[in-house]
Amino acid sequence: MSLMLIPDATRNIKIALAYATEHNFTGKVVYDGIAAKPQAWLHENAKNALYRAADHAAVMGYGLLVYDAFRPTEAQWRLWHHTPDANFVADPRRGSPHSRGVAVDLTLVDGQGVPLDMGTPFDDFTPRSFHSDRTIAAAAQRNRCVLLGIMTAAGWDFFQNEWWHYQLFTARDYPLLSDREAPQPMMTLTAKDGLAS
Secondary structure (H helix, E strand, O other), X not given: OOEEEEOOOEOOEEEOOHHHOOOOOOOOOOOOOOOOOOOEEEEHHHHHHHHHHXXXXXXXXXXXXXXXXXXXXXXXXXXXXXXXXXXXOXXXXXXXXXXXXXXXXXXXXXXXXXXXXXXXXXXXXXXXHOOOOOOOOHHHHHHHHHHHHHHHHOOEEEEOOEEEEEEEOOHHHOOOOXXXXXXXXXXXXXXXXXXXX
């Protein structure tokens, strides 16, 4: 199965891979093989669904900002070793939809590219990130609902614990993929050291 590139600034989609920087919950660069030029990939079916979502968002005057897309199984192990909490991080023995190339983490941005208030940052591993949380401001609840509507209309399923995570309904039908199967390596050997495969 081949993964397809999601070019930055295609349609109204911007790419800002959190794990290609230190600005993620691990505090370290996970995708250190692409840190200089972060690129995002998805399975063709997921790419088409993302483009549908971008088209829906554009009608409402919004864009999409992608924090993560395909995530090699080696990277999933790194996240799990840091935070082995199945409420927020998929157990790599079961596999993440990200490691199948059919999941995306994202938010909405306004016409100037500024992310909308969603009540919490990306990867805020607290109950405030749940779709059902009602402690966040009404404007943030509305923004989450708009994102949810856009994504579900485009054919995505959601994860109840993370407002930013969406995956194809048939995610488990796709095989898990390692860094070797990425169009270009996302992680260096150093980043993979000590990780189960």
